[in-house]
Structure formats: structure tokens, C-alpha cells
Amino acid sequence: MSDPILELRDVKTHFSVHQGILLRKQTGTVKAVDGVSLTVQRGEVLGLVGESGCGKSTLARTIMQLLPTTGGSVLLESKNLTEGSASSIHAIRRDLQMVFQDPYASLNPRMTVFATLSEPLLVHRVCPPAEVSARVSELMELVGLAPSLMQKYPHEFSGGQRQRIAIARALALKPKVIIADEPVSALDVSVQAQILNLLAKLVRQMGLSLVFIAHDLSVVKHISDRVAVMYLGKIVELGTAVDVIDRPQHPYTRALVSAIPLPNPDAERARQRIMLPGDPPSPINPPAGCPFHPRCAYAQERCKAALPPLAAFQDREVACIRAGEI
Amino acid sequence: MKTAGMGKAGKLPPPAPLRKLPRTAGFPLHNACSPARFAALFGLMPLLKVTDLRTYFHTRTGVYRAVDGVGFHLERGETLGIVGESGSGKSVTVHSLMGLIPRPPGRIESGSAVFDGVDLLACPPAALRSIRGKRISMIFQDPMTSLNPYLRVSDQLIEPLLIHEKISKAAALDRALAMLEAVGIHDAARRIHSYPHEFSGGMRQRVMIAMALITRPELLIADEPTTALDVTVQAQILELIKKMQGELGMAVIFITHDLGVVSGLCDRVLVMYAGRIVESADTRTLFYHPKHPYTRALQRSIPSTQPKGAELFTIPGLPPDVSKPIAGCAFTPRCVYATEFCKTRDPGLLPVASGHDQACLRVQAGEL
Numbered sequence: 001m002s003d004p005i006l007e008l009r010d011v012k013t014h015f016s017v018h019q020g021i022l023l024r025k026q027t028g029t030v031k032a033v034d035g036v037s038l039t040v041q042r043g044e045v046l047g048l049v050g051e052s053g054c055g056k057s058t059l060a061r062t063i064m065q066l067l068p069t070t071g072g073s074v075l076l077e078s079k080n081l082t083e084g085s086a087s088s089i090h091a092i093r094r095d096l097q098m099v100f101q102d103p104y105a106s107l108n109p110r111m112t113v114f115a116t117l118s119e120p121l122l123v124h125r126v127c128p129p130a131e132v133s134a135r136v137s138e139l140m141e142l143v144g145l146a147p148s149l150m151q152k153y154p155h156e157f158s159g160g161q162r163q164r165i166a167i168a169r170a171l172a173l174k175p176k177v178i179i180a181d182e183p184v185s186a187l188d189v190s191v192q193a194q195i196l197n198l199l200a201k202l203v204r205q206m207g208l209s210l211v212f213i214a215h216d217l218s219v220v221k222h223i224s225d226r227v228a229v230m231y232l233g234k235i236v237e238l239g240t241a242v243d244v245i246d247r248p249q250h251p252y253t254r255a256l257v258s259a260i261p262l263p264n265p266d267a268e269r270a271r272q273r274i275m276l277p278g279d280p281p282s283p284i285n286p287p288a289g290c291p292f293h294p295r296c297a298y299a300q301e302r303c304k305a306a307l308p309p310l311a312a313f314q315d316r317e318v319a320c321i322r323a324g325e326i
Numbered sequence: 327m328k329t330a331g332m333g334k335a336g337k338l339p340p341p342a343p344l345r346k347l348p349r350t351a352g353f354p355l356h357n358a359c360s361p362a363r364f365a366a367l368f369g370l371m372p373l374l375k376v377t378d379l380r381t382y383f384h385t386r387t388g389v390y391r392a393v394d395g396v397g398f399h400l401e402r403g404e405t406l407g408i409v410g411e412s413g414s415g416k417s418v419t420v421h422s423l424m425g426l427i428p429r430p431p432g433r434i435e436s437g438s439a440v441f442d443g444v445d446l447l448a449c450p451p452a453a454l455r456s457i458r459g460k461r462i463s464m465i466f467q468d469p470m471t472s473l474n475p476y477l478r479v480s481d482q483l484i485e486p487l488l489i490h491e492k493i494s495k496a497a498a499l500d501r502a503l504a505m506l507e508a509v510g511i512h513d514a515a516r517r518i519h520s521y522p523h524e525f526s527g528g529m530r531q532r533v534m535i536a537m538a539l540i541t542r543p544e545l546l547i548a549d550e551p552t553t554a555l556d557v558t559v560q561a562q563i564l565e566l567i568k569k570m571q572g573e574l575g576m577a578v579i580f581i582t583h584d585l586g587v588v589s590g591l592c593d594r595v596l597v598m599y600a601g602r603i604v605e606s607a608d609t610r611t612l613f614y615h616p617k618h619p620y621t622r623a624l625q626r627s628i629p630s631t632q633p634k635g636a637e638l639f640t641i642p643g644l645p646p647d648v649s650k651p652i653a654g655c656a657f658t659p660r661c662v663y664a665t666e667f668c669k670t671r672d673p674g675l676l677p678v679a680s681g682h683d684q685a686c687l688r689v690q691a692g693e694l
Contacts (some may be wrong), residue, residue, distance in 0.1 A: 012600065018327055038361065043438060051556040051557075051558060051559075052527075052556055078329060091328035122341075135538040139341065152436040155342075158644055159412075160644075188411040188412055188583060189411070189583060189584075189585070189628060190411060190623065190624060190627045190640060190641040191411075192627075193627035193629070193638035193639065193640045193641075194638075194640045196602045196629065196638055197637055197638050200635075200637070215556060215557060216557070217557070218628070219629050219630045220627070220631035221630075221634060222630075222632070222634055222635070222638070223629075241634070242634065255558060256557065256558060258561075259558045259561040260557055260630075261557075261560070261564075261584065261586030261587045262586055262588055262589060262590075262630065263585040263586045263588075263589050263613065263625065263628050263630065263631060264613060265590070265609045265610050265613050265614075266610070268586070268589045271687035273561060273565075275561065275562060275565065276558045276562075278512075279528060279529070279559070283651060299360050
């Protein structure tokens with residue numbers, strides 16, 4: 001049953017903060033990702049949620065090896081990516097691809113759709129040049145675009161169509177894992193539904209694994225098998241999508257879930273909302289103990305003392321020492 | 327028609343003033359004695375009544391009918407939601423009211439927007455200036471770019487007061503400080519002298535709200551104020567807008583593409599599509615008994631209304647190109663219920679029940 005394809009072991013990505021012009025001194029460290037362990041199964045959709053600045057995009061970039069890891073390891077089919085040379089990373093990119101948030105910025109405006117989609121095929125020499133055109137048509141059909149649009153430029157497409165092109169580009173090398181960093185956040189509701197359907201279809205058809213990053217919990221619940229909730233560079237809750245979003249345990253997840261506006265006036269007006277005071281604290285000097293305690297309604301003295309580990313609780317994992325009490 | 331009369335009243339040349347008016351009183355007094363103003367004073371007409379607004383953009387590639395015949399009204403203290411996808415004309419509608427349409431290429435082709443007896447579209451620029459920022463305020467989507475990065479928050483906050491009221495700088499600063507505290511900024515006395523970059527996104531949006539409300543407006547226009555924010559911060563900002571509305575008794579026009587935001591906040595909702603209003607109803611009716619096929623489709627495409635993992639309902643095709651004239655109903659090419667008739671005949675926004683208008687021929691004919 002368990003067939004992990006991507007495994008993160010205590011991954012850390014830190015950035016150093018420098019000050020001064022002549023004598024630049026390191027004055028601090030931003031712990032953007034600080035000890036994340038996760039596994040993604042073959043054919044699974046893992047949702048990753050959290051507020052801006054919680055480190056979800058940094059984690060995505062770290063998995064992709066677009067950022068160097070400070071500690072820990074990223075394993076793709078048991079191969080450690082953090083130790084690989086540049087050429088081995090290049091080979092690994094065939095199996096690991098990314099879709100970015102903003103389809104207006106992630107496509108080169110001076111490249112036609114054909115150029116964009118054929119580039120990975122040529123760089124990785126996956127098919128003879130004579131077959132490239134046929135493969136590009138196939139990719140376009142796969143994501144629901146007419147192959148006749150091949151010679152057009154990105155500006156001639158709508159946002160939803162551009163995101164389809166970006167997905168086709170990620171699929172060009174038949175990867176095993178796709179990391180999608182907020183792929184529907186920039187899109188309208190009706191277009192968002194089209195892209196979500198497309199991603200769900202591709203996962204089913206091609207047996208892909210998908211790491212789906214978003215801040216919209218209803219979208220994440222819809223598409224994901226399991227959900228990980230991040231706060232200040234750490235995972236605070238991890239479990240199946242239905243468990244985590246319908247019955248959240250960690251106080252932060254509870255607040256996050258209660259903040260989703262419901263498209264139902266009676267339910268929306270009747271429910272009790274947990275208001276989180278303030279903004280997330282700065283990751284340069286995170287609070288001691290549980291990073292969430294300054295905003296937590298259930299915090300006690302002992303929450304300030306030690307960092308709670310991500311521990312099994314009922315059918316999920318929660319990083320809260322009061323998980324059973326509240 | 328009452329509305330036509332009001333539109334004309336706004337356009338009348340100002341009568342000669344009997345005595346020199348204080349500068350702060352401004353131009354709206356020029357028609358203080360007009361029937362429209364009289365009616366407005368006694369609450370006989372809505373705070374804002376927009377009739378047949380058409381805003382077109384004349385560009386080299388054609389005429390874009392961004393807003394094409396929009397009409398609605400807003401009562402005092404009411405919250406009106408305007409929902410639609412990008413390009414549906416919701417922002418252009420309110421920008422037209424505020425005189426913020428770049429001209430050229432934009433042009434307001436027709437219509438009137440009578441705010442408390444004054445037609446915002448026809449009044450002289452000075453009269454509009456005395457209303458805008460004083461009696462009607464606006465907050466924008468992106469709190470990162472709508473504050474001036476070169477000016478301290480204090481200077482930006484007191485600017486509307488110094489312009490619109492006869493007030494000393496010290497007194498203005500006192501009011502700015504009180505306002506910052508009211509919008510929930512801790513340690514306001516120290517932070518008021520900070521620059522915008524020293525605030526987080528949610529805090530900047532709070533500063534924007536403080537700036538908009540400092541003149542105690544009668545109408546607040548919020549153009550997607552929470553789209554750029556996290557859900558937790560969005561919840562804080564929505565709560566703040568509700569609280570301030572309770573305290574100041576102002577009316578709010580809330581523009582969003584998120585039906586969830588509308589459901590908790592608004593009394594009434596307008597749904598826009600391709601520059602026209604397709605449905606208008608009170609919030610509960612719109613959510614529980616939507617009539618127009620577009621409203622229904624929009625509602626069904628939200629993931630949380632669907633069982634988990636099921637294929638989401640999608641609207642086929644793309645919104646129409648507003649640079650080409652649309653003869654019949656603009657939604658026809660994407661509508662599963664469309665008939666030949668829909669392609670040629672403009673349905674018009676007609677009532678289906680009291681306070682519930684919609685623009686679908688087949689609903690009007692009782693077929694859906």
C-alpha cells in the first residue's frame with residue numbers, strides 16, 4: 001500500500017539576514033522552512049496550506065532544488081536530491097516539475113506556445129526532433145487546448161488558458177511528481193473550476209503525484225487526499241483532507257478553517273468565527289516554545305516552554321501539546 | 327419619471343449665491359433648494375441612484391463596452407455587493423461614479439448617478455471633488471500600492487481632513503490617531519509616524535480603511551479590499567468593515583468575485599456579466615433561489631458547494647469580447663438553456679418578484 005515517491009526528512013531552508021554596507025554582518029536568520037518531514041505517495045494529492053509567509057512556497061522551491069537546503073534531505077524515489085551534482089539534478093527534473101501561481105509571469109511572452117512546450121522536449125532529448133510537433137499537439141489536447149493555437153503567443157490567451165499552457169509544459173517530460181504553487185489563486189471562480197477538474201483528471205489518468213499549494217482551504221479540501229498545514233516554517237497538522245478541514249484539531253487549523261467565508265448566508269451569519277489577533281510573527285525571531293502561542297486562545301505557560309513535536313493524535317498528526325484537552 | 331427629473335436637477339447651472347459660502351461647504355449646496363435635494367434630505371429617495379450607466383473605452387482596436395447599461399440604487403446604511411468575474415465591469419462601474427475613469431480612452435456615454443440629489447456624472451469637477459473623499463470614500467484592492475511609499479502614514483491620514491474640513495493640523499492628527507485605534511492598530515501613537523513599508527498587508531489595509539473613514543463618509547466603496555489578503559486577515563478586515571459601518575451608519579458598496587465574502591456581509595447583491603447586471607436580489611434570495619443561469623452556474627462552480635472529489639461544474643467557453651456589439655443576451659454562447667431567441671433579443675433587467683430582478687428571457691417567460 002505504502003509506496004512513497006517523494007520523501008522529505010527534516011528539511012530546513014534558512015536565509016541569512018545581513019546589515020550594513022561596507023562591513024556586512026549577518027544579523028539574523030530567517031527560518032523559512034524549519035524541520036519539515038513529509039512523504040508523498042505515488043498517485044497522491046498532498047495539499048499544503050498556510051498564510052503568506054509560512055514557508056509553503058519556499059518549501060516548494062526547496063523540493064525543486066531551486067533553493068539550496070540548509071539541512072535535511074529530499075528524496076525522490078530514494079535518490080537524495082540535496083547531494084546530487086548539477087547534472088544529476090538536471091536528470092531529476094524530468095521526474096519533478098512545477099506549475100507556478102501567476103500564469104501571466106511564468107510564461108515567456110516572446111515564446112510561442114510551440115516554443116514553450118517544445119523546449120523541455122529538446123533540452124532533455126526525449127523524442128526525435130521530427131516528432132516534437134506531434135508531441136506538442138498531443139500535450140495541448142491533453143490540457144484542453146486546440147493544437148491549432150500552437151503558433152500563438154501567451155498574450156493572446158486568457159488567464160485560464162495560460163495556466164493550461166503552464167500545466168502542459170510541466171507535463172511535457174511525463175514527470176512523476178508535480179509541485180503546483182497556488183495554481184488557481186490568480187483565476188476567476190469559473191476558470192478555477194476548469195483548472196481543478198483538469199488537474200484531478202491528469203492525476204487520475206497519468207498516475208501523477210501532486211503537491212498542491214494553496215491558501216484557499218475549500219479548494220485544497222476538494223482536490224487533496226491529505227493536507228498539511230504550515231505555520232512559521234513548520235507543519236502543525238497533517239492528516240486526510242476531510243479530517244483536517246472538517247474536524248481540525250490544532251488551534252491554528254481551527255482558526256484557518258473558521259475564517260473561510262461560506263457561500264451560504266444563513267450558515268455564514270450563524271457561525272462562530274475564531275478571530276486570530278495580529279499577524280504571524282516574524283520568522284527572524286520566532287516566539288519561544290510553540291510558534292503559535294502568542295495568537296492562540298488556548299495557550300498556557302507550558303506552551304511557551306518547549307516546541308511541541310508533530311505527534312500522532314487520533315488518526316492524524318498534530319503539533320500541539322493540548323491536542324487532547326481542547 | 328422621478329429619476330429623469332433628478333438627473334436634470336443635477337445638471338442645472340448653480341444659482342447665484344446670496345452670500346459667500348464657506349469654502350468647506352463646497353458646491354453641493356448650489357442646488358440646496360432643488361426638489362431633488364429636498365426629497366433627499368427627508369429620506370424620500372435612495373442615497374445613490376444609478377441609471378443606465380454606459381462607460382465605453384475607445385481604443386485603436388475598437389470600442390470596449392466595459393459598462394453597458396447598468397442601473398441600481400442604494401439606500402442609506404445599506405450594504406450592496408457587486409459580484410462578477412474579471413472583466414465584467416464591476417470596477418469600471420464604481421470608478422465611473424467616482425470620476426476615476428481615464429479620459430481618453432474612457433468615456434461615459436450615458437447615464438446618471440444621483441448621490442443625495444447631485445448627479446456625480448454631470449456635476450462640475452469641483453463639486454465632485456467636494457464629495458469624493460469626503461462623503462464618498464473608496465478603498466482599493468492592493469494595499470501595497472495604494473499608499474504613497476514616500477509619505478508617513480500620519481501625513482496620508484490627515485490629508486482628507488485638511489482638504490475637506492476647516493481643521494488645524496494638530497486636531498487632524500488627534501482624529502487620525504483615534505481613527506487608527508478604531509481600526510485596530512495597536513500602539514497607534516508610535517506607529518502613526520511610520521512609513522507604509524513598515525506595516526504588513528493587513529495593517530496597510532487597516533490604514534487605508536482609516537483614511538477612507540476619517541471624514542465620516544455616507545458611502546464607502548470597497549473594490550475587492552480583501553482579495554490580496556490571507557483568509558485570516560480577510561476575516562479581520564471584513565469584521566472591521568462591519569463594525570465601522572455599525573458605528574458610522576454608512577452605506578457600503580462591496581465589490582468582490584468571492585460569493586462567500588458577499589454572503590456574510592451584504593444585504594443585497596448585484597451579479598454582473600459582460601458589463602450588464604444579470605441578477606439583483608437580496609442576499610438570501612440570491613443564494614437560495616437564484617434565477618439567472620449565470621448566477622446558478624457561478625454558484626455551482628464553487629468547490630465548497632460540491633461533494634468532495636466530484637467533478638466541479640464549469641461554465642463552458644469564455645466571457646464574450648466586449649469590443650464587439652452583443653445583440654441579445656451576453657451569456658447566450660455559454661448558456662445551456664439558450665435558444666435562438668436569446669441571440670437576438672436583449673432581455674433587459676425585469677422583476678421576477680418584489681426586489682428580485684433578473685435578465686434571462688426564458689426565466690421571464692416562465693420556462694425555467
